[in-house]
Amino acid sequence: MKPFSYARPADVAEAVRTVATEPGAVFLGGGTNLVDHLKLGVARPELVVDVRRLTSRAVVDLEDGGLRIGAAVTNAELAADRRVRERYPVLAQALLSGATGQLRNMATTGGNPLQRTRCVYFQDVTTACNKREPGSGCTAVGGSTRNHAILGTPGVLPDPTAAETCIATHPSDMAVALAALDALVHVQGPAGERLVPFPELHRLPDDDPSRDTVLEHGELITAIDLPPLAAGARSAYRKVRDRASYAFALVSVAAVVPGDGEIRLALGGVAHKPWRARRAEEILRGAPLTEHAVRGAMEAELTAAQPQPGVDGGNGFKIPLVQRTVVATVRDLALEA
């Protein structure tokens, strides 16, 4: 592991200033992703700035009926919070489906959405990867693509040598639920605070796969707000994976039915970011949520899907899988009504 300095600033302002002025600095939350990357050589910072004890570790009620989650709240604490279990089951279920008891005790609200892709080539410093080493190419194209994206990719067989090629997926379960809940991210930067709507936090690779989110270097997540949901609102998270426990999602679905004729759908495991199925949501607006309607809406959503071939059989299976998972999730929610 490359040597690094360690700092534990006195407050958020100092932490932000410290990282913003040092290009080789990174924030440390629970460390469950960053420490792994330090060992793998994927992250090679000069300075590690510990923020775990700087931000709030409380979940507080907001006046509008929503909740504010401090960035230091652990994934385990958040999933166990009564208010989250009762009012935002989609979030509790997503958190509980992720990682393990030990990891959830360490992982933080600020760190989880910013965990990086589990693409094996990203994690292997001996292979080309535009996300880790901009301009080096993408080894995933035509390689093992089982865990890779079908939506928001540059094409069926993107040019593996092009600097913009990246077919990685975002691995967080929590982030998929937060996208469906239209959560709001409080971000503290050198120039002050700003609010980022959660569905806009993560980005597609576009011309720079090295950037996972819209956050600038030195911007710190201090809290995440959950907007209120009406009393009759329903929500659920469903994750499909290779084992019953302790595996990342092949595909996952967060569904929120706020009770005003709308439905919000976010998909995990299919894109470089939690994928809001806006087209399907639009088609389903005001319509009865029959299996037939949901299947049709998802067919429309997935017309743009690009299955990637691969030495492991590729990831074309994700197209019917995610469609069926959405249908099953919405059907179960309708039964709850």
Add this chain to the structure above:
Amino acid sequence: MDAEISLTVDGVPRRLTVDTRTTLLDALRERLGNPSPKKGCDHGQCGACTVLLDGDRALSCLALAVAHDGAEITTADGLAAGGELHPVQQAFIDRDAFQCGYCTPGQICSAVGLLDEVRRGWPSSATPDLGAAPDLSHAEVAERMSGNLCRCAAYVNIVPAVQQAGGAGGSGRGTGR
């Protein structure tokens, strides 16, 4: 780069100077001579390094020692303080819940943390009703212990051992159901 930290390990206050790169696991094993937590994968994937960190089960291989200055750590070794076995340790013996034993200190710390989480009413993804108090069914224990891999596959006896230690009786040695 070096940093001076203090840790309380199994009830004993310790001061040490560590390189900032040192994990809690390496600090415990290599610096403080406590080989109880094991290094299985060193990447957060196997659970062999599980300790109780400020009371909660955590992976010592993914924790930087310097970031846990002042922490209180209990290893499986420290659970038998005074020579008397912890109920979870006793249950692992009663139920023959190990073979080679390499994963066992991690399994035991994880089980102690798990039972505490259940007592606090924390749900798991195997909890049928998120609003209700969780029990120690086979499905609950298996799900909550999924972060502890056992290369010898002693799982069929680990689940009843955890159930026994939690006062749920368990379901007979070797059946695992």
